[in-house]
Amino acid sequence: MNNYLNDHKSLEDFTCTICECLNCLKHFEDVSSFDKKNLEGIVKKQEYKKGNSLFIEGHFAKGIYIIQKGKVKLAYTGINEKEQIIRLMKKGDLVGYRALINDEPYQASAVAIEDCFICFIPKDLFLDVLQKSPMMCFNIAKLLCKDLKFAEQRIVSLTQKNMRERMADALLFFIKEYGFSKDGQTIDVIFSRSEISDFVGTSIESAIRILSEFQKDKIIELDRKKINIINYNKLLNLSKG
């Protein structure tokens, strides 16, 4: 029984301090690979308000993004404009390396799900470092492996599990990725119902119904958009089918 949640460790190694972009990348590689002086002129730090796009499906990649603060979703536009959320990212995560490495248009759009500060490193600089530094490159390969593993395990879940199980998976993943807020039981991220259904891959109505069921079954407690986890173990069992 595989479960794509079990071993998707958060990338502690890559946690970035809020202020200097260099700090983000130096976790990947000895800073000596970068010309520090040059970087300071090139790297741009920018604010994105909730709902703003970092980049949009179809556009060509001009560089890579590093989240210094905030949360971002990566979503495909599927059939009939229905969104499918593919990945979720937070402080310290890199965004947009896939299109960059493959040198092709973005397949998905990246949108801030809360107010963000995000650094931008131009394509040439990033690729240059990547091609000169095996260690940097190897670390990126590792990132890609993690993403790939997650995606493949999700394929299995999405095709073989029912809605309840997939919703349980989703909640567990939200916890894994974003953790709890101070009270220790409220998932520390605010999604609209529509975003939740976009992640689970279902209709809004079904998502709502299942959340209500979970509440009735004393697994979670809903307070507007906040989701409190009351019985974590029950959630775990649910996800196993």
Add this chain to the structure above:
Amino acid sequence: MNNYLNDHKSLEDFTCTICECLNCLKHFEDVSSFDKKNLEGIVKKQEYKKGNSLFIEGHFAKGIYIIQKGKVKLAYTGINEKEQIIRLMKKGDLVGYRALINDEPYQASAVAIEDCFICFIPKDLFLDVLQKSPMMCFNIAKLLCKDLKFAEQRIVSLTQKNMRERMADALLFFIKEYGFSKDGQTIDVIFSRSEISDFVGTSIESAIRILSEFQKDKIIELDRKKINIINYNKLLNLSKG
């Protein structure tokens, strides 16, 4: 409307000549990175009969495989032992790099779907080259990007398309990956009905029913396990929903 079939180019660059394993890897990197003499003792060429496993879910990766001849499927064991075919590979493809790079047990099993000749390169040697050669590493990263893109687009398809559309996708992918045999219209791979359903992510019965429908609609022609494509365009349109 995205379609994960459109741009999944076959990896011509990596096509390997049948006989010397070195030839496989030199497409990734200047052979000088390898100690050619050493390789000849270390690299093992082995035969796998149809149905034999290269490796099994849960085992630790000991090296990487290069297909010199034949076809291989990569499949997860999902809920209730139901298989989900995640990737399909052929002559010239590398197998097993994900577990190797991440240094963790295999998540999936690799099984020969026809008689194969496959080379094996031990972990240490491969990782050594990878960490010394940025170009080699970058090429592997590109492979990972391709896999990731494919997996993510498949997530969208599997969650948003219906059975007919998914079956059309599957057939188109089989064609993309394995091409036609000499007659120019028979897909050049033999799958059992069960394998087809494992790829599409459905029940055997549904898979069979839909194939019959396709035959009735003059899109394909079934001759035992052979699948002839009669109307390719219709298939394309179907996959678009």
Add this chain to the structure above:
DNA sequence: CGCTACCTTGACGCGAATCAAGCGGCGTGG
């Protein structure tokens, strides 16, 4: 205070899974 966008619940119908039964080809053994 009312408008809008989002959330919620109910009723209905379709598509696909499951269960069940029969078919057919192939390999084995008499």
Add this chain to the structure above:
DNA sequence: CCACGCCGCTTGATTCGCGTCAAGGTAGCG
């Protein structure tokens, strides 16, 4: 060489999960 048995394929009947449509509720904002 034929008969039997097994495994994979096929088709039909039934069930049920989930998407869709419809109607109403609620919060936030101007």
